[in-house]
Amino acid sequence: MSSINELRRLRGSQKGARQQNKAAFFFLLPWFVGLFGITLGPMLASLYLSFTKYNLLQPPQFSGLDNWTRMVDDERLHKSLEVTFSYVLVSVPLQLAMALGLALLLDRGVRGLAFYRSVFYLPSLIGGSVAIAVLWRAMFGTNGLVNEALALVGIQGQGWISEPGTALSTLVVLNVWTFGSPMVIFLAGLRQIPTSLYEAASVDGAKRWRQFRSITIPLLTPIIFFNLVLQIIHAFQTFTQAFVVSGGTGGPADSTLFFSLYLYQRGFGHFDMGYASALAWVLLLIVAAFTAVNFWASKYWVFYDD
Missing domain, CATH: 1.10.3720.10 (MetI-like)
Known part of the structure; x- marks a missing residue:
């Protein structure tokens, strides 16, 4: 009987931990959105654009290392x-x-x-x-x-x-x-x-x-x-x-x-x-x-x- 109660307590603690993890993820969600949508995403986009010819009006065209050699x-x-x-x-x-x-x-x-x-x-x-x-x-x-x-x-x-x-x-x-x-x-x-x-x-x-x-x-x-x-x-x-x-x-x-x-x-x-x-x-x-x-x-x- 004691083992059954212990198992129930263990399951209850695991369920509580999962709920706490979900709550933590929910509160961290705006930070993750900012990281990937405002910081990391634009950084990767600019890295790609650095290898292209892009004038903001037409689609970027891949130009290899031209931008880097121009420096x-x-x-x-x-x-x-x-x-x-x-x-x-x-x-x-x-x-x-x-x-x-x-x-x-x-x-x-x-x-x-x-x-x-x-x-x-x-x-x-x-x-x-x-x-x-x-x-x-x-x-x-x-x-x-x-x-x-x-x-x-x-x-x-x-x-x-x-x-x-x-x-x-x-x-x-x-x-x-x-x-x-x-x-x-x-x-x-x-x-x-x-x-x-x-x-x-x-x-x-x-x-x-x-x-x-x-x-x-x-x-x-x-x-x-x-x-x-x-x-x-x-x-x-x-x-x-x-x-x-x-x-x-x-x-x-x-x-x-x-x-x-x-x-x-x-x-x-x-x-x-x-x-x-x-x-x-x-x-x-x-x-x-x-x-x-x-x-x-x-x-x-x-x-x-x-």
């Missing part, structure tokens, strides 16, 4: 890669340095911390918007606010966004200004470092700079690594700011021709969607390569408190 002689593509790499390699370290510096300042116990944290985080929310890009273009124009401020101290300004030598720098400054997101993450990481370590270091005579180098930075390396990977990926995808500031041309003299902007021009400006799809996959491979290198190099400088 070798595409001078504007090479220029866009140069601009994008320069932007990423300059703006990301500056942005993280700014974020870490302000996080250290706020971590010292500033009054109204929640207010300042919200204010500093705000640029990360609106920095990629069209409105901010339009504002940035006005500020760095010939008659913009930046030149008016320089005129107050007797400095003759220039059209910062109309000069090839300075146009990209204005976008670098804009990206550095959106330091709020990594700053909040840095601040959370700083709050996890035990104060007893600093107290012990002070007893041993270590000054603040020594404590920063020997305690703060090593224990913060996982957070630095996390922010570094995220911001590199985000920087490679920058589009709105360059499009608005340059009027969609990438000018002057292609000095703000980001890779994503050139991809847009080929796909929707020249209706060369096959080539644009190939460029999209090149961008994916570049971001994947940078991410892989960061993960490989992390074992030499990222320290985990196991």
